[in-house]
Amino acid sequence: MEGLFRDRRDDRRPAVAVGLCIHPYTLRVQTRAQVFPYLQVEASPTEHKLGLRNKGVGPAFVRRVEIALDGQTVLARPAFFRAAGISLHRPSMSSTINRTPIAPDESINVLSFQDPSDFLSFASLDPHRYRYRICYRSVLDECWSIVSNASPPTGPSPDAVCGSDPAAEFTE
Numbered sequence: 219m220e221g222l223f224r225d226r227r228d229d230r231r232p233a234v235a236v237g238l239c240i241h242p243y244t245l246r247v248q249t250r251a252q253v254f255p256y257l258q259v260e261a262s263p264t265e266h267k268l269g270l271r272n273k274g275v276g277p278a279f280v281r282r283v284e285i286a287l288d289g290q291t292v293l294a295r296p297a298f299f300r301a302a303g304i305s306l307h308r309p310s311m312s313s314t315i316n317r318t319p320i321a322p323d324e325s326i327n328v329l330s331f332q333d334p335s336d337f338l339s340f341a342s343l344d345p346h347r348y349r350y351r352i353c354y355r356s357v358l359d360e361c362w363s364i365v366s367n368a369s370p371p372t373g374p375s376p377d378a379v380c381g382s383d384p385a386a387e388f389t390e
Contacts, residue, residue: 253356255362257274257320258364267329268340270328273323277319278355278362280315281316281380282316287348288347302347351365362377
C-alpha cells in the first residue's frame with residue numbers, strides 16, 4: 219500500500235523540464251507568425267498597372283529588386299522596355315520599391331501605363347524571357363524573396379542573403 223499513496227511530485231519534474239525547453243521555441247514561432255510579411259505581385263488589366271501587395275500580417279521592408287531579360291541584368295525601366303522591343307505610345311509611370319516599407323494589406327503601384335495598348339504589349343511579353351527577384355525582410359530581420367517563373371510556382375521563400383550584388387539592383 220505504501221507505493222499506492224506515495225508522493226507523486228517527483229513524477230512531474232521531467233514534464234516541467236520539457237515544458238521549460240519548449241516554451242521559448244513556441245514563443246519564437248508564434249512571434250514570427252504574428253509579423254510574417256507575404257508579398258505578391260499583382261497585375262490589373264482593367265487599370266493597366268502592375269503592383270506589389272503585402273498579404274501578410276506584418277510589414278515588409280523591400281531590400282532589393284533584380285530584373286533580368288533574356289538572361290541579361292536590366293538596371294532601369296527604359297532599358298527593360300527597349301530590350302523587350304516595347305515602344306511606349308505614352309510615358310509609363312513607375313515608383314521605386316527598393317528600400318520601401320509595405321504595411322499589411324497595403325498595395326504599392328509599381329508600374330502604370332497611360333495607354334492600354336502599352337499595357338497589352340507588356341502583358342503579352344513571353345514570361346520565360348524575363349525574371350524578377352524581390353527580396354524583403356520582416357521586422358525580425360528575416361529575409362524572404364519572391365521569384366518569377368519559379369518551378370514549381372511557390373510563394374515567398376526564405377532567403378539567406380537577400381541580395382548581395384549592388385551592380386545587379388534594379389533602380390527605377
